Amino acid sequence: MIDAGTVVRMREQSAARSDAEIVDLVRDGDVDAFETLVERYEDRVFGIVARHVPPRDAGEVAHDAFVRAYLALSSYAGTGDFAGWLARIAVRACSDYWRGRYRRREREESALSDEERRWLEEAASDRSIVAIERGESARHASELLDRALSRLSPEDRMVIEIVHIDERPVKEAAAALGWSAGNVKVRALRARRKLRRILGEMLEDQGGRP
Amino acid sequence: MKAKKETVEAIERSLFAARRRRGPEPAVPGEGWRANVMAEVRRRALMRAGTNRETFAARFAWRLSAVAACVALVLLIYAMREGFVDYEELAVRFLEDPVGFLI
Numbered sequence: 001m002i003d004a005g006t007v008v009r010m011r012e013q014s015a016a017r018s019d020a021e022i023v024d025l026v027r028d029g030d031v032d033a034f035e036t037l038v039e040r041y042e043d044r045v046f047g048i049v050a051r052h053v054p055p056r057d058a059g060e061v062a063h064d065a066f067v068r069a070y071l072a073l074s075s076y077a078g079t080g081d082f083a084g085w086l087a088r089i090a091v092r093a094c095s096d097y098w099r100g101r102y103r104r105r106e107r108e109e110s111a112l113s114d115e116e117r118r119w120l121e122e123a124a125s126d127r128s129i130v131a132i133e134r135g136e137s138a139r140h141a142s143e144l145l146d147r148a149l150s151r152l153s154p155e156d157r158m159v160i161e162i163v164h165i166d167e168r169p170v171k172e173a174a175a176a177l178g179w180s181a182g183n184v185k186v187r188a189l190r191a192r193r194k195l196r197r198i199l200g201e202m203l204e205d206q207g208g209r210p
Numbered sequence: 211m212k213a214k215k216e217t218v219e220a221i222e223r224s225l226f227a228a229r230r231r232r233g234p235e236p237a238v239p240g241e242g243w244r245a246n247v248m249a250e251v252r253r254r255a256l257m258r259a260g261t262n263r264e265t266f267a268a269r270f271a272w273r274l275s276a277v278a279a280c281v282a283l284v285l286l287i288y289a290m291r292e293g294f295v296d297y298e299e300l301a302v303r304f305l306e307d308p309v310g311f312l313i
Contacts, residue, residue, distance in 0.1 A: 031255045035248050046238045059239045063247050070251045071258075123221045141228030148225070165226050192222075199225075200218045 019082035098154035156191035
């Protein structure tokens, strides 16, 4: 039976090791060593996930990302940046989250709420952009954006969020999405066009309402 | 009525800006969340070990079946050459008792 002191010592030893060393330990069958990687990168993975999925589901998707990382450890070469490799898995987990939701037909297809409609009217009528981007209004805007993004494919959604909303460099987006830089540029452009068309349709529907 | 391109672009800019201003990200779940992650990782590790054992057993069984097939083929060829013999004759041959004294 391992006592608490031994567990603490083992944790300290693991914490002092590099990522590659811990990966080797896990590959050799020391599953518990993986906890050090979870501890080391949970903030980062959670940060990525929380930006792309609803807050209530962030824990579940981050959990999924770490389990996937464990299962894919044999494909990690050990020479590259482990954090970057893990970030790609986290982005893919977000993409799959949206794919799963679309499959279950949980898209936001209902009519706009009064607040969302008001926000859209204010934005369309040239009111102060700064005012509508702040406070409670920002929440309605965020919901409205989610509604528009939910009409895009998971890939288009992710590329818009990473390139246009988070404003990450193309190279970084390419690494996160596992695409080439050229592909990211083309898809980001096309996805943005689609988003604008969706926003235009929302606005037109709004214009037609009494 | 078709929405103006400039209006749509302005709305898009505002939506993006509003998203960037969205409140602080929710805090990382604590020890409980990590314990759940590790519980699933350990479960997957056990499943994987089980699968590996099954794969090994299956590989061994296939190799054994190949050997068994070769032995069966050799016996068949032998039997066709020598003709089919009943168990008494086989016993005589094995016991080297060609006269049938013992049996």
